[in-house]
Structures are given as C-alpha cells and as structure tokens.
Amino acid sequence: MSKHFEARVARLASNLYLLRLEDRETRFFEALWEIPEGVTYNAYLLDTGEGMILLDGWKKGYDDLFMEALRSVADPRDVEWVIVHHVEPDHTGTLPRLLEEAGGPTVLCHPMAVGLIEALYGVKPRARVVRDGETLVLGQEELELHYTPWLHWPETIMSYHRGLRVLFSGDAFGSYSIPGGITDEDLDPADVLGFSRKYVATVVGKYRQHVVKVLEKLSSRGVEPQVIAPLHGLVWKKRPRLILDKYLAWAQAEPVKGKVLIAYGSMYGAVEEAINIVSRRLEELGASITVYRFTDRERAPIGALLGDALDAEALVLGAATYESGVFPLIRYVAEELAEKAAASKPVLVVTSYGWGGAAGRRLSEILGRAGFQVHVVEFRGSPGPIRGRLLEAADRLLSGDLG
Ligand SMILES: Cc1cc2nc3c(=O)[nH]c(=O)nc-3n(C[C@H](O)[C@H](O)[C@H](O)COP(=O)(O)O)c2cc1C
Ligand SMILES: [Fe+2]
Ligand SMILES: [Fe+2]
The missing domain is CATH 3.40.50.360 (Flavodoxin domain)
Structure with a gap:
C-alpha cells in the first residue's frame, strides 16, 4: 500500500521548483468535505540568483517532510523571501519551522496577513506588506503582486512572474485529488476537472463572484499567464485557458444542458x-x-x-x-x-x-x-x-x- 502522505519535488523551469505534498491522510478537507481522492499542497521555490523566494508552504504537521523537500533543492538559509498568498493553515502550517531554520527571511504578504500569522502561530516574522499591483524586484527576478480578496480568505494575494508568464494563483484554479502527473501535459484534464469543480463549490463557493472579479482585474492589468500554478492539484501548463474558463463557468453556476x-x-x-x-x-x-x-x-x-x-x-x-x-x-x-x-x-x-x-x-x-x-x-x-x-x-x- 502506498504511504498516506508523500513529498514530490519537480522542476518547472530552470529556476523554479514545485514542492508538492500528496496527502492521502486527510479524510475530510477543512474537517468538512469527503476527499477519498486526496489533496495536494503545492509550494513553489524561485531562485532569483541572489537568494530564494519560497511561495507558500504545506499543512500543519508536515514540517520535517517539508524541510527535507526544501533541502533537496536549496539550503533553507538561502531563502530570503517567503510569499504568503493567504494565511490558511493548509499552506502556512510549515511557516514557523521554516522561519526558524531559514534565518530570518522577509515575509511578503497582504497587510492583514501579518496580524493573522501572529494570531495563529504566535510568531512575528519580519514582514513587508505589499501594495495592490506592486512590482517587487527580488534578486534578479521581478514579481507582480495583486490583491485577490476572498479567494479564499480576505487577505489573499496572487503573484505573477511576467517573464515566465507564471501566475501563482493561490487556492484559485486549484483542484482536489492527487494527479499522477505534475502538469496537465502529463494527463487528460478530464480526469481532474470534476475535482476542480468540487473544489470551487466547497472552498470558494460562497465567494464565487470574486472569481469573476479577479479574472477581470488580472486581465485589465495585462496578466495573461501561460502557466497557472495553484496551491492544490495540477499545474496548468498546456491549457491554462481551460482551467480559467472552467472556473469562470462554475463561478457563474453556468448550467450544462440537460444535467x-x-x-x-x-x-x-x-x-x-x-x-x-x-x-x-x-x-x-x-x-x-x-x-x-x-x-x-x-x-x-x-x-x-x-x-x-x-x-x-x-x-x-x-x-x-x-x-x-x-x-x-x-x-x-x-x-x-x-x-x-x-x-x-x-x-x-x-x-x-x-x-x-x-x-x-x-x-x-x-x-x-x-x-x-x-x-x-x-x-x-x-x-x-x-x-x-x-x-x-x-x-x-x-x-x-x-x-
Ligand atoms: C423520526 C421521524 C420523525 C418524523 N416526524 C414527523 C413530523 O414531525 N411530522 C410529520 O408529519 N411526520 C413526521 N414523520 C413521518 C414522516 O414524515 C413520514 O413517515 C414520511 O413518509 C417518511 O418518508 P421517508 O420514509 O421517505 O423518510 C416522522 C417520521 C420519522 C421516522
Ligand atoms: Fe484556502
Ligand atoms: Fe488551500
């Protein structure tokens, strides 16, 4: 029998890694939703040439495995920045341990996130709050930060790497399940779309209208991603448009004829x-x-x-x-x-x-x-x-x- 949880590290670009935890242990996501299909937590690591940016983390309780996965591609002390796209513990559970071992990286986040991190974990990291639409120069890389409230918490942000055209989209455009592949190049997207739809309904269901607003906002800012890198499930590389369009349709509860x-x-x-x-x-x-x-x-x-x-x-x-x-x-x-x-x-x-x-x-x-x-x-x-x-x-x- 396969292990109940497992780490997987993949290289997405020459300086970009995915650190994925495959969780077959959680029976009820958020203690509510049955997930026999499992779920992944995706963190990303971007090498700027002058220090690493860690984008998010994993769920509480997997610190050892997370540090091990990180160490397989980088020295934790080289992590200069940590972007927290939202503070929910399925992505910040490993943050306290990371802060301890990385030697004081700067946390980049929404202003509201600072207080939430302190309230949840009792730690007060060095933080730099970002402005909506701001472009940050980090080492030799640039990242744009966009406020995307309610996808899925109020303090949610997304970041966009304009050079690589990668959108780090947080929970949005994520899916339940543990896909066999890392990206949609490796499988038939039909295998996961049902799990994406279930994710939309259960996680952002109440705030669905914000999917529509955020997509409009990003497009008005010239964000046209070639790669969608969410916090759960597949990285969409072959058909990024597919998951954006599907999310939009589900957000609007668009009916399928005869269903x-x-x-x-x-x-x-x-x-x-x-x-x-x-x-x-x-x-x-x-x-x-x-x-x-x-x-x-x-x-x-x-x-x-x-x-x-x-x-x-x-x-x-x-x-x-x-x-x-x-x-x-x-x-x-x-x-x-x-x-x-x-x-x-x-x-x-x-x-x-x-x-x-x-x-x-x-x-x-x-x-x-x-x-x-x-x-x-x-x-x-x-x-x-x-x-x-x-x-x-x-x-x-x-x-x-x-x-
Ligand atoms: C535990 C229980 C509570 C019920 N409470 C009510 C009630 O408050 N008012 C009522 O009119 N019928 C009540 N009924 C009767 C049911 O509504 C009725 O038998 C119905 O046909 C049950 O349909 P079902 O077998 O498909 O669940 C109750 C039945 C059960 C078993
Ligand atoms: Fe979330
Ligand atoms: Fe999440």
Missing part, C-alpha cells in the same frame, strides 16, 4: 419511491441525472454533491418532514446549496409527511431566499396516489416552467 442533480433522504422509503418516479420520468425525457442518496444504506458525499449542483441545469431535492422540520441531512444540504451554489435555477422539492407537513415550506424558504425557483410536491405517507402530479412536475422541471 439534473437529485439529492434525497429517505428513512423508510416513501420519499425514495417518489424520487424514483420523478427520476425515471426525467430519464425518459433525456435528462442526464446524478443522484445522491441519504438512506439507511447510503450516505452520499456532500462536497461532491455541491460540485454537481454548480453546473446542473435543475435540481430535485427529496426529504420528509422530521420532528416538525426537514429531515436533517437534507436540511443541511439545502443550507449548503443556498450558501455555496445559489443560482436562479429550478428546484423540485419532493416531500412526505405523516401527520403535519413542514419540510416543504421550510425547504422552499431556504432555497427561495438563495434565488432558486422552487416548486413543492407534498404528499402524505406513500406517493402512489399523487403519481400524476410527480410526473407533471418532472415535465415542467425540464421545460423550465415550474410555475
């Missing part, structure tokens, strides 16, 4: 029976369906569900009334959809009750407030008697006429 996401919970099968009626109908109508189930046999991964919601054309949510509210797992799904995948898309809510329905109204509120167009089909007990209404709702879901 329907179905998510339901069912305790004893009533909602499931109704959902089956709807999904068979949708299939007959030619929809392409992805189903996430929460039953006594199955517990769907919510991160992947949110990823599939981003580019769905329509959604179907099923849940019974439970203790005068919504079956809890689907309530959570609906709340997360509202936070991270909000869009003016049609949603069919299928809901059952025993003695007093409440789930339909509640789901309708949660989703409606987020801009979804919600239609509720509610029934008591099992759905046999209302089969016709379910079929009709399925037809109208696809024709975009939920009424």
Whole structure:
C-alpha cells in the first residue's frame, strides 16, 4: 500500500521548483468535505540568483517532510523571501519551522496577513506588506503582486512572474485529488476537472463572484499567464485557458444542458419511491441525472454533491418532514446549496409527511431566499396516489416552467 502522505519535488523551469505534498491522510478537507481522492499542497521555490523566494508552504504537521523537500533543492538559509498568498493553515502550517531554520527571511504578504500569522502561530516574522499591483524586484527576478480578496480568505494575494508568464494563483484554479502527473501535459484534464469543480463549490463557493472579479482585474492589468500554478492539484501548463474558463463557468453556476442533480433522504422509503418516479420520468425525457442518496444504506458525499449542483441545469431535492422540520441531512444540504451554489435555477422539492407537513415550506424558504425557483410536491405517507402530479412536475422541471 502506498504511504498516506508523500513529498514530490519537480522542476518547472530552470529556476523554479514545485514542492508538492500528496496527502492521502486527510479524510475530510477543512474537517468538512469527503476527499477519498486526496489533496495536494503545492509550494513553489524561485531562485532569483541572489537568494530564494519560497511561495507558500504545506499543512500543519508536515514540517520535517517539508524541510527535507526544501533541502533537496536549496539550503533553507538561502531563502530570503517567503510569499504568503493567504494565511490558511493548509499552506502556512510549515511557516514557523521554516522561519526558524531559514534565518530570518522577509515575509511578503497582504497587510492583514501579518496580524493573522501572529494570531495563529504566535510568531512575528519580519514582514513587508505589499501594495495592490506592486512590482517587487527580488534578486534578479521581478514579481507582480495583486490583491485577490476572498479567494479564499480576505487577505489573499496572487503573484505573477511576467517573464515566465507564471501566475501563482493561490487556492484559485486549484483542484482536489492527487494527479499522477505534475502538469496537465502529463494527463487528460478530464480526469481532474470534476475535482476542480468540487473544489470551487466547497472552498470558494460562497465567494464565487470574486472569481469573476479577479479574472477581470488580472486581465485589465495585462496578466495573461501561460502557466497557472495553484496551491492544490495540477499545474496548468498546456491549457491554462481551460482551467480559467472552467472556473469562470462554475463561478457563474453556468448550467450544462440537460444535467439534473437529485439529492434525497429517505428513512423508510416513501420519499425514495417518489424520487424514483420523478427520476425515471426525467430519464425518459433525456435528462442526464446524478443522484445522491441519504438512506439507511447510503450516505452520499456532500462536497461532491455541491460540485454537481454548480453546473446542473435543475435540481430535485427529496426529504420528509422530521420532528416538525426537514429531515436533517437534507436540511443541511439545502443550507449548503443556498450558501455555496445559489443560482436562479429550478428546484423540485419532493416531500412526505405523516401527520403535519413542514419540510416543504421550510425547504422552499431556504432555497427561495438563495434565488432558486422552487416548486413543492407534498404528499402524505406513500406517493402512489399523487403519481400524476410527480410526473407533471418532472415535465415542467425540464421545460423550465415550474410555475
Ligand atoms: C423520526 C421521524 C420523525 C418524523 N416526524 C414527523 C413530523 O414531525 N411530522 C410529520 O408529519 N411526520 C413526521 N414523520 C413521518 C414522516 O414524515 C413520514 O413517515 C414520511 O413518509 C417518511 O418518508 P421517508 O420514509 O421517505 O423518510 C416522522 C417520521 C420519522 C421516522
Ligand atoms: Fe484556502
Ligand atoms: Fe488551500
């Protein structure tokens, strides 16, 4: 069996290295999102001829391995500058140890980052705060720094090497999974794009609009990268435009024609029976369906569900009334959809009750407030008697006429 975590060092250009940690150990990213596909943390090292620039680091707990990877290409004492693109501990966990061993490098970061580093780690590095759009001359290299707030924390910056046309993009344009290759030259991008979409939904979902703003800002500043070097997953070298365009589409929750996401919970099968009626109908109508189930046999991964919601054309949510509210797992799904995948898309809510329905109204509120167009089909007990209404709702879901 392969190790649960492993370091990989690769040369991207004559003076640019990638230090990648392959993490198969973390089961839940940010203690939330299931990642059976794993995740990488990418740090970069740029040799300026007069000292090294380290761009970010790895997650907390991997200090020894990080220092070992760094030492395989450079003497840590040659690190003159450390760029912190944002302070989240999946990229700054190794910073305290690096600061100790590197002998006082200057941390280059957003003004807000200084206080955050101190608050999180109790260290006060020598810091130089950068201005938005500033070009720094570091040794024989130049780097442009751009403020890119909320991708993914407020103090996020990106840096751009205009000579090499490399954009160090932070979390943005990153993906979950541990790709077999280092760059998209080494594999079929289709293998990772699903993990990129899931990453967008779960990590920057709430702040998706900033992807659009940042792309506009960078392009207005003449940033036209040939290489996208994010903090997670592949380095995009062959088709940088592909990941930028995909991110833009997901950020805008652009629908893929005919794609329907179905998510339901069912305790004893009533909602499931109704959902089956709807999904068979949708299939007959030619929809392409992805189903996430929460039953006594199955517990769907919510991160992947949110990823599939981003580019769905329509959604179907099923849940019974439970203790005068919504079956809890689907309530959570609906709340997360509202936070991270909000869009003016049609949603069919299928809901059952025993003695007093409440789930339909509640789901309708949660989703409606987020801009979804919600239609509720509610029934008591099992759905046999209302089969016709379910079929009709399925037809109208696809024709975009939920009424
Ligand atoms: C734990 C539990 C709590 C329930 N709470 C309510 C309730 O508050 N109000 C209600 O009308 N029905 C309630 N019901 C009944 C269900 O809504 C009803 O049986 C429904 O058909 C279940 O659908 P499902 O088997 O697909 O989950 C509850 C059922 C269970 C098992
Ligand atoms: Fe982050
Ligand atoms: Fe990250």
